[in-house]
Amino acid sequence: MTDYETRRLENIKRNQALINELGIEKVKHESSAKRPPPKKRKLSPSATRPTRVSARIASTDRPIYNDEPSTSNNVSSRSSRKAGSKKTHTAVADAVETRPASPPADLEDIRKGWTAWEPVAPPSTRDEDGTFHFDEHPTFLPNKSPAELLAEGAFGGSYYRPLYSKRLRTTIEDDWKELPAEWLKDLNVETYLTSPEYDPDVNKFKVKCGQSIEEWEAAGWIAHAYDVRGWFQWYTRFWLGRRCEDDDRQIGRWERCVGERGRWRRMLLKKYLQAGVKTVADEGVDEEEVSPVMHQTCHQWAWEVRQPSLDEAWAGHL
Template structure:
């Protein structure tokens, strides 16, 4: 069994992040209640599941007293057997199956039978256990300051010339990040965008597809596309020809 201790529940800060004093680098900005109310996992997250020979039933009841599911139909939005994409906040399919989670060792049934969100619900309320470091490291790799999927979404927005909250840009990644208690913010967007504009390489998009967002160090202008470079070359040649004509006259 998990050796448990208790800390105060996470609190929202002025910057909208949630904070836990003992893990200051764990800063989700969507609470469990906000996740469920928005729509995650097609309404199936706390469905009854069987792992090995053991059934895990009605896991959602532990959190019902906190009002997280107020106004929701448990059978449709929380413990539905099969996912319904229209119940997801971004109407997108993402993530892997329970079987895949188990194969990869992501679920530790000694701690939280349903996985990361189950762990987050308990951590948010103040429970601490031996699995905290592992689960927080998973969150950081996905949605932390240098999180893979957080930066993936920002790069896609920048490439497309879209704002941070344009939901037409990768609803799948937005849904995935919501499953990890995170929603992209303008400050986070601007921070990584500035790196991309300075030529920071991203592994998510081929570098040649990001050339148009890199700013010239001297002028602050965006680096010219090949077409623009050809146009500038023609303009330079025309100016040089005019100078030669004036010199001859």
């Protein structure tokens, strides 16, 4: 070993002896043993989501897929009154009230299309239970005709009132005149068709239900090329023999509302079961026994409770 290496080893031994004498190594070891491991930082759920949204996505309207009838005259249902519904309600209200300045270029063509059709289908048949049958649409089974709906009272007497269409940017009026004269001969038009105000007393069950045509339009339920007033106008023309590309959509809506498995039909029949009502006259039951609002809703979709349907509900086929 060289002199340098000899001196280096002696210095190391001397320093180690000093450390042992002072107890420095022991203190260092105990301090490190007591130190807790570093904590992992917890992130909130929102911190794991992206904080930036593209301008294209942020500006895109989210569609609302709900074309079932409302049992109130408000845009939103009871469930949609919870947090988050205010924005949707306001958007619909704005859409109803805002009127663009000029009509679309194809307005006259659209107007002509409402009446420029010829009946191509035979009249419906009616069975002993009062249900109507249409040969080419076997699942469409209303039991109220358009004439019966109007005569008994529906839509608060205001269905054919002058209507401003936001989409078409024009007012629609006098289209009630296309209805057959036999439907109108015993009807007070001003009370049952063109009343400027919704009157619940006109309705068969004396209650207010449903949404306005303006709200239907804002919700996207109106196919303007065929029926600017929506479902019931479609039904009158379908009844009279017109067939069009909107038939399947409207019949699908009817099925989801009051068809065999329709939401409102099932809800109404359950009300009968809850009330213990087992019989029903052809013209309905005492409105104090079973929900008149649901009755009126189903009635305006051309269906009312008949004994066979009620018997099936009691037999457990609901």
